[in-house]
Amino acid sequence: MTNNPDGIVLIATPRSPFARRIRLALGMRGVPHDVRMTDVFQPSPELLESNPLALVPVFFDPASGEWIPDSDTILDVLDESPVLARSSLSPIWPVHSVNRPRVRLRSRWATGLMTATVAHFLERARAGAPDPEVLAEHENAIRRTLDRVESDLGRHPDFWGAGSDPTQAGWDLAVALAYLDLRMAALNWRNQHPQCSQFLEICEKNQEFQATRPPVA
């Protein structure tokens, strides 16, 4: 039994990059919570009850008494949570109104990488032969986005927190790159994206990042 006075619960899977970004956001701030691991391919009654879409992550928000699906929505709820405010913990998104959308934009690129990698994996895993056009579409989106991130890391390092303290976009990028390693190792993304590679290397030194590493498939 963990010490969880606020009653925060996260339903997750060990490999979901969307769940990992929430596990990191909570873990790095030391917010007490319980993680309940599930299997999305054989959804438990608890998962179906908390999220009829049967997707993880799902977050129990003690302030509203509701189960919140979708990692972006969960981060928004956390950002305004009395738990963060009470303990003066760092907000999820920058407080400064000019920087906020710029960090969120970059976070969107990173979660877009996660979405395309999950879709590519599911296409390969589905019964019957995968559609090469669908696979190519996802792979092209991943390559284009990696190219954009690679140049942006040099141009706007602060919005990623490159070289110092990763922003939410920075952690999202690290999670997305690690997920690419797990699901699409053959892409060899490091070859043409040295800045991304260096960024991930730095994030990998973080204890919480290590603690949430997905098990090898």
Ligand SMILES: N[C@@H](CCC(=O)N[C@@H](CS)C(=O)NCC(=O)O)C(=O)O
């Ligand atoms: N937009 C959602 C995406 C969630 C999502 O796609 N989760 C995947 C795991 S990585 C899932 O639950 N998949 C179950 C399925 O496809 O049946 C988020 O940000 O949380």
